Amino acid sequence: MAAEGEDEDPREESIKVCCRFRPQNQMERENHGKICVEVPDTNPSTSVYVPNGDLTFVYDRVFPWDASQKEVYDYAAMPIINSVLRGFNGTVFAYGQTSSGKTYTMEGPDIEDKVYQGVIPRMVWSIFNGIFHADENIEFLVRVSIVEIYNERIRDLLDPKKDNLKVHEDKARGVFIGEVTETYVSCEQEIFDAMRAGHFNRAMAVTNMNEHSSRSHLVFMLTIEQKDLHDRSVKVGKLHLVDLAGSEKVAKTGASGERLDEAKNINRSLSALGNVINALTDKKSTHVPYRDSKLTRVLQESLGGNAKTSLIITCSPSNFNEQETISTLRFGQRAKMIKNVVKVNHERSAEELKLALEKKELIVEEQRTRLSAYEQLLKSHGIQLPEDMASIGGLAAAGAADLAGRVEHDELRNKVQELRDQVKGLREEDADKNAKLHDMQQLVRCLVEEKNDLQSQLMDAKMDREKVEYERNEKAHEVESLRTETSSLRTALEEMQGLQIQAVSTNAVDGSPREAEPARVATPALAGGGMQPEDRAVRHADPPLKRKVPALDRKIEQLTSLYHKLVTQHSDLKVDKEQNEKTIQRKDVRIGQLEKNLREAKQKYEKLLQQCANLTAAMDSMGHGKAAGGALADGTAASSSQVRRNNIVRPVRGASGVIRYDLADVHGGYPAEAAGDSPGRSRRDNSRTPLSRGVP
Structure with a gap:
């Protein structure tokens, strides 16, 4: 060193x-x-x-x-x-x-x-x-x-x-x-x-x-x-x-x-x-x-x-x-x-200050003994001491007592200052804990509000999903009906076309070759004369059916496309629902953790308040006398060491x-x-x- x-x-x-x-x-x-x-x-x-x-x-x-x-x-x-x-x-x-x-x-x-x-x-x-x-x-x-x-x-x-x-x-x-x-x-x-x-x-x-x-x-x-x-x-x-x-x-x-x-x-x-x-x-x-x-x-x-x-x-x-x-x-x-x-x-520890005080007291005691010896020596030789010199011994004793009192006072003042510093530190920690507690409470409130919003969004998503499923079922039923109607119309059309072909074939067999070409040319004229009622019905029914079938095909395609869109929308809503449920689960876990931290912070806060109260009480009791001061010094040392360190x-x-x-x-x-x-x-x-x- x-x-x-x-x-x-x-x-x-x-x-x-x-x-x-x-x-x-x-x-x-x-x-x-x-x-x-x-x-x-x-x-x-x-x-x-x-x-x-x-x-x-x-x-x-x-x-x-x-x-x-x-x-x-x-x-x-x-x-x-x-x-x-x-x-x-x-x-x-x-x-x-x-x-x-x-x-x-x-x-x-x-x-x-x-x-x-x-x-x-x-x-x-x-x-x-x-x-x-x-x-x-x-x-x-x-x-x-x-x-x-x-x-x-x-x-x-x-x-x-x-x-x-x-x-x-x-x-x-x-x-x-x-x-x-x-x-x-x-x-x-x-x-x-x-x-x-x-x-x-x-x-x-x-x-x-x-x-x-x-x-x-x-x-x-x-x-x-x-x-x-x-x-x-x-x-x-x-x-x-x-x-x-x-x-x-x-x-x-x-x-x-x-x-x-x-x-x-x-x-x-x-x-x-x-x-x-x-x-x-x-x-x-x-x-x-x-x-x-x-x-x-x-x-x-x-x-x-x-x-x-x-x-x-x-x-x-x-x-x-x-x-x-x-x-x-x-x-x-x-x-x-x-x-x-x-x-x-x-x-400088209390032991060091006490040791210094003891050394000073020994020096004062030595000086007092030496003065007494000098006084006796002077008196033995018949020399009278002046009055002011005769009081030196008393002054020395008073000075020693005063010195001891000052040292003790300084020691107590240092202890009080240490306690005040500790109280100040605990109050700062208390303020930090309060701020942290307020922040955590605010965060919990925000998370609860966010959770409620997510639950509301989830309910809306469920309602939208049910609505889409209902519309999808309605459209699917309509598509199925149109497909059935289209199939029936196609069957009827095919039957009519067969009858028409049969009627034309019959007329061609009955007429002469010379008359065949005029007959084909004069088909509109035959519609009112030589054709059977069934043939005329086929003739009149054929054009509307031909026009109706393409329209039905287009409508089926539109409904099929709409059906696929509804299926896709349903899948997206299902994914959104799963994501919202997972988010709510995470928020629940986070809220639980924050509530746990909040409880722990409250416990620490209460401990700090208790420690602050104990130190304040200890400071108040320090002015009651030397005995109380000594007891407080021992208690403070134990308390201080407990606050400062957990492991000895x-x-x-x-x-x-x-x-x-x-x-x-x-x-x-x-x-x-x-x-x-x-x-x-x-x-x-x-x-x-x-x-x-x-x-x-």
């Missing part, structure tokens, strides 16, 4: 900015990409030159495309990790266009590969190595949380059901994410397990630029609480490791539909991040728009606040992405101008009978023996006591 005097005073620090280039990928080579940037051969490199535009950018460190993961970690992240172990807040985050190597830098292709693992897994080894090299009187608690910011909603990756977490702020904790899942860990493997679970739940997709494109901003949060068992002082270091989603050009990524909406939200949050950095570096700016995005709200302490921050900008060296690379380089240059004011998060763990003790690693044994953030099953590794794992997990 560093010297206390050096860490206690706040001091101003600039953000550390590192630039890392990756090699050209397959797409860039296929597009005949060429290297468009120049990195000096000096070691270490601190500048980048872009010939196209004659631009030069200077950073704390520039890593060329052949730099190893270990090099990047040792310079960009390791100092931040060491500061967190001393009680500072720390942040390491990667920024760059999509497919520029951000996730490769922060996580690596395999979190357990000793060569290619990124910043986050290497950090795990560094933290536990620091714990095991700490003093034996230091007790540690380590907590892990993992969230993603997806489409401007904060999702808990360790509990995916929490998909819209809120960001809060208070004096004691600063900016924090409410209700996020915090997992206590006691060894490296438990953090790796949490990382795998979070990575499994993270939003990923395939784009034209990247087969494994991150569609969200990943935030890995680790809290290290260390308690000195001698003076009971507490230091809390918070580490944020952030893998930002890449800025995208839709023309290159080919995003569409859901991917396009994701790209819009990603670019919007990154634009808000750029606006915050511009405001922080513009001396004329009077407002920093942290609240424009969930991302900038979460990173508020890291940008211009109380945190040691390291920014890794990742770039492509190819001219295929030259404009995006220049934009990223400019972003890093602006970020380098940001100043953070950092200090150790040192919480045994802390990890620094240097507690485990194998110690010399600094020479630690390479790139993890022990050299960690890659194999060496005896040292087995002893080290067996020496740890796993943390007991409480049941909520």
Whole structure:
């Protein structure tokens, strides 16, 4: 641990900015990409030159495309990790266009590969190595949380059901994410397990630029609480490791539909991040728009606040992405101008204050004893003390009592302030719950109205269907009648035509050949004279029947077409009915789920009201005296711990009978023996006591 005097005073620090280039990928080579940037051969490199535009950018460190993961970690992240172990807040985050190597830098292709693992897994080894090299009187608690910011909603990756977490702020904790899942860990493997679970739940997709494109901003949060068992002082270091989603050009990524909406939200949050950095570096700016995005709200302490921050900008060296690379380089240059004011998060416990009071009382008692001895010495030599000097002892006693009273008063005042902060936080949560409850009730009402509308539409569809079925049956009956009538008419017509042919044949046989032709010519004249009555009837009936049959055929065709239309309409109505029934079923399920959520929200709301009432009563009872104050302090500690945590763990003790690693044994953030099953590794794992997990 560093010297206390050096860490206690706040001091101003600039953000550390590192630039890392990756090699050209397959797409860039296929597009005949060429290297468009120049990195000096000096070691270490601190500048980048872009010939196209004659631009030069200077950073704390520039890593060329052949730099190893270990090099990047040792310079960009390791100092931040060491500061967190001393009680500072720390942040390491990667920024760059999509497919520029951000996730490769922060996580690596395999979190357990000793060569290619990124910043986050290497950090795990560094933290536990620091714990095991700490003093034996230091007790540690380590907590892990993992969230993603997806489409401007904060999702808990360790509990995916929490998909819209809120960001809060208070004096004691600063900016924090409410209700996020915090997992206590006691060894490296438990953090790796949490990382795998979070990575499994993270939003990923395939784009034209990247087969494994991150569609969200990943935030890995680790809290290290260390308690000195001698003076009971507490230091809390918070580490944020952030893998930002890449800025995208839709023309290159080919995003569409859901991917396009994701790209819009990603670019919007990154634009808000750029606006915050511009405001922080513009001396004329009077407002920093942290609240424009969930991302900038979460990173508020890291940008211009109380945190040691390291920014890794990742770039492509190819001219295929030259404009995006220049934009990223400019972003890093602006970020380098940001100043953070950092200090150790040192919480003075009641035990520490009491210990300080006891030390002061001992000093006062020693001074009083010494004064009494001097008085006796003077009196033994016959020297009379002045009256004002004679009262020194009484003044000293009064001063000691007054000092004790002031310390006790300050302690009680701090407790009251803590309770007020807790009440304020609970009231904010109460307001959030009320708003959420109102929204859910409104949504339930809307869904019920929508369900009623769908049921009304379904009834109308059923009535229309019955009407169409009735009309279809009527038309089918009419078609059948017309077909029967047509068949009868055809039969009669055929009989008449047969009689006509027979009559003509008879007349032809009875007449002479000479008379045959005149007879055919004079057929109209024969109609009134020489023909039989049956022949005349056939003659007169034939033309009307011939005219009626085509008309009937046309009518049958029209009715058949209408029949088919009715059948099609009936089928469509049947499909609409089935769709409406399915929609109503889905709405019923959704309404049931919302009613369940509403009941749960009401229960949480009632619990919050009860907690708020308890804390208010506790605050009212604090002014009744020292005894009541002491009892309240004990009750408050129990209540506060219950509100803050559901799982109680045994802390990890620094240097507690485990194998110690010399600094020479630690390479790139993890022990050299960690890659194999060496005896040292087995002893080290067996020496740890796993943390007991409480049941909520």
